[in-house]
């Protein structure tokens with residue numbers, strides 16, 4: 001049996017008629033480019049805000065831009081420091097560097113894989129302006145504690161929700177804790193477009209307006225610019241696709257949680273360390289990540305059985321070559337460093353069948 005890590009085509013087939021019809025509607029109206037007047041973009045922004053229970057969604061070009069635009073809009077820039085977790089996709093730190101600030105890495109918690117609030121305070125200096133917790137794999141970071149630390153030190157909190165659409169901490173959706181949340185709608189995310197796409201969400205009216213301007217050349221309205229911005233818009237086709245898919249997000253998230261429960265209940269706990277879910281959290285399982293010794297050998301054995309797996313991510317951010325000023329600092333990030341050698345992401349997507357799930361479970365439990 002061949003089992004991919006994710007299967008976007010199956011999902012498309014399940015909603016093909018609706019998707020095809022909205023895409024042609026966008027083309028018929030030539031509503032290609034996003035902006036204040038694009039009805040497809042407006043409709044999605046409104047629907048996504050309602051879904052989260054937040055005041056504003058500002059669509060933009062991709063998830064990386066969403067972090068960058070929020071930082072810029074908050075006035076973070078050259079000479080400032082921004083705290084980010086040692087384990088994430090590079091976008092989180094890249095967005096900080098791209099506005100001229102310096103990413104300051106903090107190790108992660110062993111259980112949640114998210115930034116460790118206990119190790120955060122010692123990294124705060126007079127230059128620190130913001131903290132970007134990442135809700136990695138769909139498990140929320142400890143937002144209560146993080147916001148407490150941010151408030152006590154007068155720092156902005158920007159939640160990187162790229163992997164956590166609909167995740168909750170104590171029954172409150174992630175993205176609604178800090179000053180703003182950033183989302184990616186990259187095709188493979190829990191809510192994915194059919195190309196690059198991103199979104200900024202916030203309850204702050206002024207911040208939303210500045211983000212909206214920056215994402216569209218600083219325009220307030222046509223030819224009225226009080227600042228320079230850039231070109232990072234959520235286009236019509238992506239907006240229309242996202243509006244269709246958003247209606248299914250609850251259902252798809254429930255499926256992800258069901259599949260994770262099957263893995264949790266059936267995978268051998270003596271062979272693998274299964275992902276923990278804090279009792280305060282609703283985990284949305286963007287990725288189901290186990291830990292295992294001799295991980296690379298396991299990945300190879302599973303591949304021979306037709307099972308595709310992933311490693312998210314093989315190297316902690318501060319140990320990447322680009323951040324080479326941190327080289328040989330494995331000791332500063334012991335958890336991220338250890339975890340990166342053991343993590344393995346198993347196939348998990350809402351359309352997985354029971355026989356596929358069983359096949360993965362049996363393969364893992366029976367291979368030695």
Ligand SMILES: *Cc1c(COP(=O)(O)O)cnc(C)c1O
Pocket residue numbers: 062063064065088089091092134160162163183184185186196197198
């Ligand atoms: C995917 C991702 C991003 C960036 O999203 P893009 O839309 O690809 O730019 C940012 N942070 C994390 C944690 C991600 O997984």
